[in-house]
Amino acid sequence: MSGRPLRLLSLLLVTLLVMAVHAQRRREPLTEAEIDQLRDQAQEPELRLKLYIKFARERLDALDKMRSDPKTTDRGTQTRDGLQNFLDVYDELNDNIDTYEDRKSDFRKALSSVIEADVEFQAKLRALQSSSNTNPAEIKVYEFLLQTALDTVDSSIKDHREVLAEQQQEAKHKKKPTGKSGYPE
Protein backbone atom coordinates (compact mmCIF):
# COMPACT_ATOMS: atom_id res chain seq x y z
CA MET A 1 0.00 0.00 0.00
CA SER A 2 1.38 3.44 -0.96
CA GLY A 3 1.94 6.22 1.61
CA ARG A 4 -1.12 8.42 1.01
CA PRO A 5 -3.94 5.86 1.42
CA LEU A 6 -2.14 4.51 4.48
CA ARG A 7 -2.02 8.00 6.01
CA LEU A 8 -5.71 8.49 5.19
CA LEU A 9 -6.55 5.14 6.75
CA SER A 10 -4.60 6.02 9.92
CA LEU A 11 -6.37 9.38 10.07
CA LEU A 12 -9.74 7.65 9.72
CA LEU A 13 -8.86 5.16 12.45
CA VAL A 14 -7.73 7.92 14.81
CA THR A 15 -10.93 9.88 14.10
CA LEU A 16 -13.04 6.77 14.78
CA LEU A 17 -11.14 6.12 18.00
CA VAL A 18 -11.64 9.70 19.19
CA MET A 19 -15.34 9.46 18.33
CA ALA A 20 -15.64 6.15 20.21
CA VAL A 21 -13.92 7.57 23.29
CA HIS A 22 -16.10 10.66 23.12
CA ALA A 23 -19.24 8.52 22.81
CA GLN A 24 -18.18 6.39 25.76
CA ARG A 25 -17.66 9.45 27.90
CA ARG A 26 -20.65 11.45 26.65
CA ARG A 27 -22.54 11.09 29.92
CA GLU A 28 -19.67 11.66 32.33
CA PRO A 29 -20.84 14.61 34.42
CA LEU A 30 -17.60 15.06 36.37
CA THR A 31 -14.26 16.39 35.22
CA GLU A 32 -11.10 14.28 35.54
CA ALA A 33 -9.92 16.57 38.38
CA GLU A 34 -13.19 16.05 40.26
CA ILE A 35 -12.97 12.27 39.75
CA ASP A 36 -9.44 12.32 41.18
CA GLN A 37 -10.63 14.22 44.24
CA LEU A 38 -13.41 11.65 44.80
CA ARG A 39 -10.97 8.78 44.36
CA ASP A 40 -8.75 10.26 47.07
CA GLN A 41 -11.70 10.30 49.48
CA ALA A 42 -13.16 6.90 48.53
CA GLN A 43 -13.26 5.66 52.15
CA GLU A 44 -14.32 8.92 53.84
CA PRO A 45 -18.09 9.49 53.76
CA GLU A 46 -17.76 12.92 55.35
CA LEU A 47 -15.27 14.30 52.82
CA ARG A 48 -16.72 12.47 49.85
CA LEU A 49 -20.25 13.76 50.41
CA LYS A 50 -18.93 17.28 50.93
CA LEU A 51 -17.20 17.04 47.56
CA TYR A 52 -20.46 16.01 45.89
CA ILE A 53 -22.22 18.98 47.54
CA LYS A 54 -19.50 21.27 46.18
CA PHE A 55 -19.77 19.81 42.66
CA ALA A 56 -23.58 20.04 42.65
CA ARG A 57 -23.44 23.64 43.92
CA GLU A 58 -20.95 24.54 41.20
CA ARG A 59 -23.35 23.16 38.56
CA LEU A 60 -26.18 25.38 39.80
CA ASP A 61 -23.86 28.40 40.10
CA ALA A 62 -22.69 27.88 36.51
CA LEU A 63 -26.33 27.69 35.45
CA ASP A 64 -27.11 30.99 37.22
CA LYS A 65 -24.09 32.65 35.66
CA MET A 66 -25.00 31.45 32.18
CA ARG A 67 -28.60 32.65 32.54
CA SER A 68 -27.65 36.09 33.80
CA ASP A 69 -25.14 36.64 30.99
CA PRO A 70 -26.78 38.82 28.30
CA LYS A 71 -24.48 37.32 25.66
CA THR A 72 -25.90 33.83 26.18
CA THR A 73 -27.59 32.35 23.12
CA ASP A 74 -30.01 29.41 23.15
CA ARG A 75 -30.74 29.82 26.86
CA GLY A 76 -33.43 27.12 26.84
CA THR A 77 -31.09 24.35 25.68
CA GLN A 78 -28.23 25.56 27.85
CA THR A 79 -30.52 25.68 30.88
CA ARG A 80 -31.70 22.14 30.15
CA ASP A 81 -28.11 20.90 29.86
CA GLY A 82 -27.13 22.70 33.06
CA LEU A 83 -30.02 21.13 34.92
CA GLN A 84 -29.06 17.69 33.59
CA ASN A 85 -25.49 18.23 34.82
CA PHE A 86 -26.78 19.17 38.27
CA LEU A 87 -29.13 16.18 38.36
CA ASP A 88 -26.39 13.75 37.32
CA VAL A 89 -24.17 14.90 40.19
CA TYR A 90 -27.07 14.99 42.66
CA ASP A 91 -28.09 11.41 41.70
CA GLU A 92 -24.55 10.28 42.47
CA LEU A 93 -24.66 12.08 45.80
CA ASN A 94 -27.84 10.16 46.64
CA ASP A 95 -26.35 6.92 45.45
CA ASN A 96 -23.38 7.39 47.81
CA ILE A 97 -25.75 8.11 50.70
CA ASP A 98 -27.58 4.83 49.96
CA THR A 99 -24.28 2.95 49.95
CA TYR A 100 -23.13 4.41 53.30
CA GLU A 101 -26.54 3.68 54.77
CA ASP A 102 -26.35 0.05 53.59
CA ARG A 103 -22.89 -0.23 55.13
CA LYS A 104 -24.27 1.14 58.42
CA SER A 105 -21.66 3.90 58.41
CA ASP A 106 -22.10 6.74 60.87
CA PHE A 107 -22.17 9.89 58.73
CA ARG A 108 -24.43 12.19 60.73
CA LYS A 109 -22.21 15.23 60.32
CA ALA A 110 -22.07 14.84 56.55
CA LEU A 111 -25.83 14.29 56.40
CA SER A 112 -26.44 17.59 58.18
CA SER A 113 -24.35 19.35 55.51
CA VAL A 114 -26.25 17.48 52.79
CA ILE A 115 -29.61 18.60 54.22
CA GLU A 116 -28.43 22.22 54.39
CA ALA A 117 -27.33 21.97 50.76
CA ASP A 118 -30.65 20.33 49.78
CA VAL A 119 -32.53 23.36 51.11
CA GLU A 120 -30.21 25.70 49.21
CA PHE A 121 -30.62 23.71 45.96
CA GLN A 122 -34.39 23.60 46.39
CA ALA A 123 -34.52 27.40 46.80
CA LYS A 124 -32.39 27.95 43.69
CA LEU A 125 -34.49 25.59 41.58
CA ARG A 126 -37.70 27.21 42.80
CA ALA A 127 -36.29 30.64 41.98
CA LEU A 128 -35.60 29.41 38.45
CA GLN A 129 -39.12 28.04 38.20
CA SER A 130 -40.71 31.32 39.24
CA SER A 131 -38.42 33.66 37.27
CA SER A 132 -40.77 35.98 35.43
CA ASN A 133 -38.44 37.25 32.69
CA THR A 134 -38.46 34.01 30.74
CA ASN A 135 -40.33 33.49 27.51
CA PRO A 136 -42.69 30.48 27.27
CA ALA A 137 -40.90 28.90 24.30
CA GLU A 138 -37.66 28.88 26.31
CA ILE A 139 -39.37 27.40 29.40
CA LYS A 140 -40.80 24.58 27.31
CA VAL A 141 -37.27 23.35 26.50
CA TYR A 142 -36.29 22.76 30.12
CA GLU A 143 -39.49 22.65 32.19
CA PHE A 144 -39.66 18.85 32.36
CA LEU A 145 -36.09 18.58 33.61
CA LEU A 146 -36.61 21.42 36.08
CA GLN A 147 -39.67 19.67 37.51
CA THR A 148 -37.71 16.40 37.65
CA ALA A 149 -34.86 18.13 39.52
CA LEU A 150 -37.30 19.75 41.94
CA ASP A 151 -39.16 16.47 42.56
CA THR A 152 -35.84 14.70 43.16
CA VAL A 153 -34.57 17.32 45.61
CA ASP A 154 -37.95 17.50 47.40
CA SER A 155 -38.12 13.74 47.97
CA SER A 156 -34.42 13.54 48.82
CA ILE A 157 -34.72 16.15 51.60
CA LYS A 158 -37.36 13.92 53.20
CA ASP A 159 -35.19 10.80 52.77
CA HIS A 160 -32.05 12.49 54.09
CA ARG A 161 -33.88 13.77 57.18
CA GLU A 162 -35.19 10.28 57.85
CA VAL A 163 -31.74 8.73 57.55
CA LEU A 164 -30.31 11.38 59.88
CA ALA A 165 -33.06 10.77 62.44
CA GLU A 166 -32.38 7.00 62.29
CA GLN A 167 -28.66 7.58 62.73
CA GLN A 168 -29.21 9.91 65.68
CA GLN A 169 -31.48 7.32 67.28
CA GLU A 170 -28.89 4.57 66.79
CA ALA A 171 -26.13 6.77 68.21
CA LYS A 172 -28.26 7.50 71.27
CA HIS A 173 -28.74 3.76 71.88
CA LYS A 174 -25.03 3.10 71.49
CA LYS A 175 -24.19 5.80 74.03
CA LYS A 176 -26.56 4.49 76.74
CA PRO A 177 -24.45 3.69 79.83
CA THR A 178 -24.62 0.16 81.12
CA GLY A 179 -24.66 -0.90 84.77
CA LYS A 180 -22.79 -3.75 86.40
CA SER A 181 -25.45 -6.18 85.23
CA GLY A 182 -24.72 -5.27 81.64
CA TYR A 183 -28.23 -3.85 81.13
CA PRO A 184 -28.82 -0.14 80.46
CA GLU A 185 -29.43 1.81 83.64
Place this chain on the structure above:
Amino acid sequence: MRLSLIALALVAAMTVAVFSANDEELSRLIDRAQSASLDQQARLYAEIAEREVKIADEMYTADKVPEGAAKVSDAVSYADKASDAAIRSGKHLKDTEIAMRKMAAKLRDVRRKLSVEDEASVIAAANHLETLRTNLLSHMFKGKE
Protein backbone atom coordinates in the same frame (compact mmCIF):
# COMPACT_ATOMS: atom_id res chain seq x y z
CA MET B 1 -4.32 -18.31 66.33
CA ARG B 2 -7.10 -20.86 66.61
CA LEU B 3 -9.52 -18.12 67.77
CA SER B 4 -8.73 -15.88 64.83
CA LEU B 5 -9.24 -18.80 62.45
CA ILE B 6 -12.64 -19.48 64.02
CA ALA B 7 -13.55 -15.77 63.76
CA LEU B 8 -12.46 -15.72 60.12
CA ALA B 9 -14.53 -18.82 59.35
CA LEU B 10 -17.54 -17.25 61.07
CA VAL B 11 -17.23 -14.04 59.04
CA ALA B 12 -16.90 -16.06 55.82
CA ALA B 13 -19.94 -18.16 56.72
CA MET B 14 -21.98 -15.04 57.51
CA THR B 15 -20.98 -13.43 54.20
CA VAL B 16 -22.00 -16.55 52.28
CA ALA B 17 -25.29 -16.64 54.21
CA VAL B 18 -26.05 -12.98 53.41
CA PHE B 19 -25.25 -13.48 49.71
CA SER B 20 -27.37 -16.63 49.45
CA ALA B 21 -30.28 -14.94 51.27
CA ASN B 22 -30.04 -12.06 48.78
CA ASP B 23 -29.87 -14.51 45.88
CA GLU B 24 -32.95 -16.33 47.14
CA GLU B 25 -34.85 -13.07 47.51
CA LEU B 26 -33.79 -12.01 44.02
CA SER B 27 -34.84 -15.37 42.53
CA ARG B 28 -38.26 -14.99 44.13
CA LEU B 29 -38.58 -11.47 42.73
CA ILE B 30 -37.64 -12.74 39.24
CA ASP B 31 -40.30 -15.49 39.47
CA ARG B 32 -42.84 -12.89 40.56
CA ALA B 33 -41.96 -10.57 37.68
CA GLN B 34 -42.19 -13.36 35.11
CA SER B 35 -45.70 -14.30 36.18
CA ALA B 36 -46.94 -10.74 36.82
CA SER B 37 -49.32 -8.84 34.56
CA LEU B 38 -47.74 -6.56 31.96
CA ASP B 39 -48.57 -3.37 33.87
CA GLN B 40 -46.78 -4.70 36.98
CA GLN B 41 -43.75 -6.02 35.13
CA ALA B 42 -42.12 -2.62 34.55
CA ARG B 43 -41.90 -1.92 38.28
CA LEU B 44 -40.74 -5.43 39.19
CA TYR B 45 -38.13 -5.74 36.44
CA ALA B 46 -36.81 -2.25 37.28
CA GLU B 47 -36.42 -3.32 40.92
CA ILE B 48 -34.56 -6.47 39.85
CA ALA B 49 -32.25 -4.43 37.61
CA GLU B 50 -31.53 -2.01 40.49
CA ARG B 51 -30.65 -4.91 42.78
CA GLU B 52 -28.39 -6.44 40.14
CA VAL B 53 -26.53 -3.11 39.82
CA LYS B 54 -26.12 -2.96 43.58
CA ILE B 55 -24.75 -6.53 43.67
CA ALA B 56 -22.43 -5.68 40.77
CA ASP B 57 -21.04 -2.79 42.81
CA GLU B 58 -20.46 -5.13 45.77
CA MET B 59 -18.71 -7.64 43.49
CA TYR B 60 -16.43 -5.01 41.98
CA THR B 61 -15.67 -3.64 45.46
CA ALA B 62 -14.71 -7.18 46.53
CA ASP B 63 -12.42 -7.34 43.46
CA LYS B 64 -14.60 -9.99 41.81
CA VAL B 65 -14.46 -8.37 38.38
CA PRO B 66 -15.94 -11.17 36.17
CA GLU B 67 -18.83 -11.65 38.64
CA GLY B 68 -19.41 -7.88 38.67
CA ALA B 69 -19.44 -7.77 34.87
CA ALA B 70 -21.94 -10.65 34.76
CA LYS B 71 -24.23 -8.79 37.16
CA VAL B 72 -24.01 -5.62 35.06
CA SER B 73 -25.01 -7.66 32.03
CA ASP B 74 -27.98 -9.14 33.97
CA ALA B 75 -28.98 -5.65 35.09
CA VAL B 76 -29.05 -4.44 31.48
CA SER B 77 -31.26 -7.41 30.44
CA TYR B 78 -33.76 -6.69 33.22
CA ALA B 79 -33.66 -2.95 32.48
CA ASP B 80 -34.56 -3.81 28.86
CA LYS B 81 -37.50 -5.89 30.09
CA ALA B 82 -38.64 -3.10 32.43
CA SER B 83 -38.46 -0.51 29.68
CA ASP B 84 -40.26 -2.79 27.21
CA ALA B 85 -43.06 -3.53 29.71
CA ALA B 86 -43.48 0.18 30.57
CA ILE B 87 -43.74 1.15 26.90
CA ARG B 88 -46.07 -1.70 25.96
CA SER B 89 -48.39 -1.16 28.93
CA GLY B 90 -48.06 2.64 29.03
CA LYS B 91 -47.79 2.30 32.83
CA HIS B 92 -44.98 3.32 35.22
CA LEU B 93 -43.17 5.16 32.42
CA LYS B 94 -41.93 7.91 34.73
CA ASP B 95 -40.90 5.55 37.56
CA THR B 96 -39.04 3.35 35.08
CA GLU B 97 -37.30 6.40 33.58
CA ILE B 98 -36.22 7.50 37.08
CA ALA B 99 -34.90 3.98 37.82
CA MET B 100 -32.85 4.07 34.58
CA ARG B 101 -31.42 7.48 35.50
CA LYS B 102 -30.41 6.32 38.97
CA MET B 103 -28.87 3.07 37.73
CA ALA B 104 -26.86 4.97 35.12
CA ALA B 105 -25.60 7.30 37.88
CA LYS B 106 -24.56 4.32 40.01
CA LEU B 107 -22.77 2.67 37.10
CA ARG B 108 -20.86 5.88 36.39
CA ASP B 109 -19.70 5.85 40.00
CA VAL B 110 -18.84 2.12 39.79
CA ARG B 111 -16.79 2.53 36.61
CA ARG B 112 -14.50 5.02 38.30
CA LYS B 113 -13.31 2.28 40.65
CA LEU B 114 -12.23 0.12 37.72
CA SER B 115 -9.15 -0.16 35.58
CA VAL B 116 -9.30 0.99 31.95
CA GLU B 117 -9.64 -2.59 30.65
CA ASP B 118 -12.54 -3.40 33.01
CA GLU B 119 -14.52 -0.18 32.66
CA ALA B 120 -15.65 -0.56 29.03
CA SER B 121 -18.57 -2.90 29.76
CA VAL B 122 -19.77 -0.67 32.61
CA ILE B 123 -19.61 2.45 30.44
CA ALA B 124 -21.49 0.62 27.68
CA ALA B 125 -24.14 -0.46 30.19
CA ALA B 126 -24.54 3.10 31.55
CA ASN B 127 -24.90 4.43 28.01
CA HIS B 128 -27.43 1.73 27.17
CA LEU B 129 -29.50 2.71 30.21
CA GLU B 130 -29.37 6.35 29.06
CA THR B 131 -30.68 5.23 25.66
CA LEU B 132 -33.54 3.34 27.32
CA ARG B 133 -34.22 6.46 29.38
CA THR B 134 -34.36 8.68 26.27
CA ASN B 135 -36.71 6.19 24.66
CA LEU B 136 -39.00 6.21 27.71
CA LEU B 137 -38.99 10.02 27.76
CA SER B 138 -39.99 10.18 24.12
CA HIS B 139 -42.92 7.85 24.86
CA MET B 140 -43.93 9.98 27.83
CA PHE B 141 -43.98 13.11 25.68
CA LYS B 142 -45.69 11.35 22.79
CA GLY B 143 -48.64 10.78 25.09
CA LYS B 144 -48.79 14.47 25.96
CA GLU B 145 -48.58 15.85 22.42
